[in-house]
Amino acid sequence: MDIVMAQIVSGLVRGxxxxxxxxxxxxxYGVLSVLNVAHVSFYMLGAYFxxxxxxxxxxxxxxxxxAIPLTCLTMGTIxxxxxxxxxxxxxxxxxxxxxxATFALIYIFSDAAKLxxxxxxxxxxxxxxxxxxxxxxxxxxxxxxxxxxxMGIAVLVGVGLWFWLHRTKFGKIVRATQSDREMVSAxxxxxxxxxxxxxxxxxxLAGLAGAVWxxxxxxxxxxxxxxxxxQVFCTMVIGGMGSLVGTAAAALIVGEVFAxxxxxxxxxxxxxxxxxxxxxxxxxxxxxxxxxxxxx
Amino acid sequence: MRIMSFFGKTVPxxxxxxxxxxxxxxxxxxxxxxxxxxxFWVHVVTEMAIMSLFALSFNLLFGYLxxxxxxxxxxxxxxGYSLILMHMHTHLxxxxxxxxxxxxxGLWALIAGYFCTRLSGIYFAIMTLVVAxxxxxxxxxWYSFTNGPNGLQIMPPAIxxxxxxxxFYTLAIVIPAIVAYWFLVNSPFGRSLQCIRDxxxxxxxxxxxxxxxxxxxxxxxxxxxxxxxxxxxxxNRGVSPWYCGMMKSGDAVFMGILGGVYTFAGxxxxxxxxxxLDAFVSRITEYWPLTIGFIILLVILFMRGGILGTLKEKIxxxxxxxxxxxxxxxxxxx
Numbered sequence: 001m002d003i004v005m006a007q008i009v010s011g012l013v014r015g016x017x018x019x020x021x022x023x024x025x026x027x028x029y030g031v032l033s034v035l036n037v038a039h040v041s042f043y044m045l046g047a048y049f050x051x052x053x054x055x056x057x058x059x060x061x062x063x064x065x066x067a068i069p070l071t072c073l074t075m076g077t078i079x080x081x082x083x084x085x086x087x088x089x090x091x092x093x094x095x096x097x098x099x100x101a102t103f104a105l106i107y108i109f110s111d112a113a114k115l116x117x118x119x120x121x122x123x124x125x126x127x128x129x130x131x132x133x134x135x136x137x138x139x140x141x142x143x144x145x146x147x148x149x150x151m152g153i154a155v156l157v158g159v160g161l162w163f164w165l166h167r168t169k170f171g172k173i174v175r176a177t178q179s180d181r182e183m184v185s186a187x188x189x190x191x192x193x194x195x196x197x198x199x200x201x202x203x204x205l206a207g208l209a210g211a212v213w214x215x216x217x218x219x220x221x222x223x224x225x226x227x228x229x230x231q232v233f234c235t236m237v238i239g240g241m242g243s244l245v246g247t248a249a250a251a252l253i254v255g256e257v258f259a260x261x262x263x264x265x266x267x268x269x270x271x272x273x274x275x276x277x278x279x280x281x282x283x284x285x286x287x288x289x290x291x292x293x294x295x296x
Numbered sequence: 297m298r299i300m301s302f303f304g305k306t307v308p309x310x311x312x313x314x315x316x317x318x319x320x321x322x323x324x325x326x327x328x329x330x331x332x333x334x335x336f337w338v339h340v341v342t343e344m345a346i347m348s349l350f351a352l353s354f355n356l357l358f359g360y361l362x363x364x365x366x367x368x369x370x371x372x373x374x375x376g377y378s379l380i381l382m383h384m385h386t387h388l389x390x391x392x393x394x395x396x397x398x399x400x401x402g403l404w405a406l407i408a409g410y411f412c413t414r415l416s417g418i419y420f421a422i423m424t425l426v427v428a429x430x431x432x433x434x435x436x437x438w439y440s441f442t443n444g445p446n447g448l449q450i451m452p453p454a455i456x457x458x459x460x461x462x463x464f465y466t467l468a469i470v471i472p473a474i475v476a477y478w479f480l481v482n483s484p485f486g487r488s489l490q491c492i493r494d495x496x497x498x499x500x501x502x503x504x505x506x507x508x509x510x511x512x513x514x515x516x517x518x519x520x521x522x523x524x525x526x527x528x529x530x531x532n533r534g535v536s537p538w539y540c541g542m543m544k545s546g547d548a549v550f551m552g553i554l555g556g557v558y559t560f561a562g563x564x565x566x567x568x569x570x571x572x573l574d575a576f577v578s579r580i581t582e583y584w585p586l587t588i589g590f591i592i593l594l595v596i597l598f599m600r601g602g603i604l605g606t607l608k609e610k611i612x613x614x615x616x617x618x619x620x621x622x623x624x625x626x627x628x629x630x
Contacts, residue, residue, distance in 0.1 A: 035418055086593070086597075089597060090596075093596075095364075095417065095418050095421075096358065096364040096421070097553075097596055099364065099366075099418070099421060100549060100550070100553055100592065100596055101592070101593055101596045101597075103546060103549075103592075104550075104588075104589040104590075104592035104593045104596070105589065105593075106589075107585035107586065107588060107589035107592075108585070108586055108589035108590065108593075110585060111583045111585045111586035111589070112586065114583075115583070115586075226542075226543065229425075229429075229542070230425065230426060230429040230542070233422045233425060233426065234426065236422075237419060237422050237423075241418070241419075267437040267438075268437070270429070270430075270433040271430055271433050271434060271437075274426050274427075274429065274430040274433075275430075277426060278411050278423070278426070281411070281414075281415065281419070281423065282411060282414060285414060285415060285419070
C-alpha cells in the first residue's frame, strides 16, 4: 500500500508541476488566442537562469530564495522583448504559422542555451536546508518538504491568477479583452499594452516553473524543453484550451495517470497519458472545461 | 463563389502538351547529376528525393486540406520499423517487406486518422503531434521488439548498396509517386479537399462528406510518408525512435513552409533546400537548429507563402501550381 500512496503523492507533485508549466500557456491562449509552443523553452531558460543566479550567490542561505524572483524578472523581460519583436507581428496570422514560428523559437533557444551554458548538467548542490527536511513518513516512504513546496507554489499561483483575473481591475480588463477586443479598445484602453503584459506574465510564470524545478531536479540540455511539450499539450487539451480551472484539473489527471500507470506497466507512463488524452478528446472534443466555439 | 471557381478552373503546368516537354530536361538533369558530382552529393540528392515525398505527404494535409499535421514522421518511422522487422524476422523478399512496410504505415495512419479527423484546427495539430510522440515512446520503450533507443539496423540487398544504384532506385519510386500525387490533387477528390480547406462549414451543403474526405486524405498522406520511410530506412542503414517523433515531423512542416504550401512544387523545393542546408550547414557549424530556426522565422515573417509562393506573386502569370492561398480562413485573430 505504501507504494500506491507514494505514487499518488508523486502524481500530485507531477500534476502541480505540470500546472505551473501549462498555466502560462493557457493564459496566453485564453487571452491572445495564439499557441506559444516556445513556452517550454521559456521554462527551460527559467531553470537555467535559476541555476545561474543561485550559483552567483552560492554559499548564502538565501541564495535560492533570491534566485526565484530574479529568474521571474529575467524571464518576464525576455517575454516582453519577444512579444514586442516577434509575437506582435503574428497575431493576425493563421494559427499554423504562429505554431511554426514559435516552434522555430524552440530550436533557437535550445541551441542558444547550449551556447551559453554548455552541455553539462546543472543542479543545486547545496539546496536550502528546509527543502531537504522530511515532512513525515507514511509506511516506509519519507516525503521531503520540497514536495509541499512545489504543491504550495502551484496552489498559490492558481489562486493568485484566479484572484487577479476575477477581482482586480487589470484582470477584469484582460478578461474583457479576451471576449471583445474592439470594444475594450474603443473604451480607450491600449490593447497592445495588455497583450504585451499578458505575454510577459506568462513568460514570468514559465520562469517560476523553471525555478521551482531546480529545487528538485537537474537541468540538462534537451531534457526540459522538447520532452515537456507533449505532456503540456495533453494537459491543455484535456482541460480545454484557455481554461484556468480546466488546466488545474487536467494537470492533476495527467500527473496521476502517469504516476499510477507506472504501478501497472513501468514504461508505459507517457503512452498512458496519450491514450487518456485521446479518449477524453473523443468523448469531449472541447476538453473538460472548454466551450465549443472558443476556437476556429 | 470562391468554391465554384475551383471547379471551373483549368489545370496548368501539366495540362498543355508543350508544358509536358519541360519534364524532359528536368528528368535528364536528375539522371545526369550523379555522374557530375562527388559521391557525398549523390547521397544528398537521394535524401532530397526521399524528403520530397515526406514534405508532399505533409502538404496534402496542410496545403490542400488545411489541417496542420505535426505527426507525419509517425508513419515514416512505423513504415521503416515494419520494413526492418519484417526483413529480420520473416526473411521474406525485400520487395515484399517494402510493400508491407508501406501498408503498415498506412494502417497506422488509418488508426490515427480515425481519431484525428474528428478534430479540427489547433486540436488536430496537437492530436497528430500526440500520435507522433506516442509512436516515439512505444518504439523507445519496447526494448524486446524495437531495440529501444538503439534502433534497428538493416543492409539493403546487394544490388542497392552503391550510392548510384540507390539513387536510381529512389528516383524510380519517387518520380511516379510525385506524378501520381499530381493527378491526385487535380482530381475531383483533390478539389474537394481544397473546398474543405476554404470553407469547411459550407462544404457539406454541396454534397461532400467532409470527414470521409479528411480520413482518406489522412491515409493517403500517411502512405506517402510511409513510402518515404521505406526508402529512408535502408538509405540510412537503420531506424531509431527519433524518426517517429515530433522533431522529425517538424522537418516536414518546415520543408513545406519553406518551399510554399499553397503550390504543388513548393514542398519539393523546400525539401531540396532544407536537405541542402542540412548537408551544407552541418559542415560549417554544429548549430544547425539555431540556423534553421532563424531561417524559418524569416520565411514566416517576410516571405509569406514560402519561396515558390513569393515567386508566384512576383512573376505574374507564372504557373507554378494551381493551389492558391485560401482566403476565407484568415482567422479574425486579435
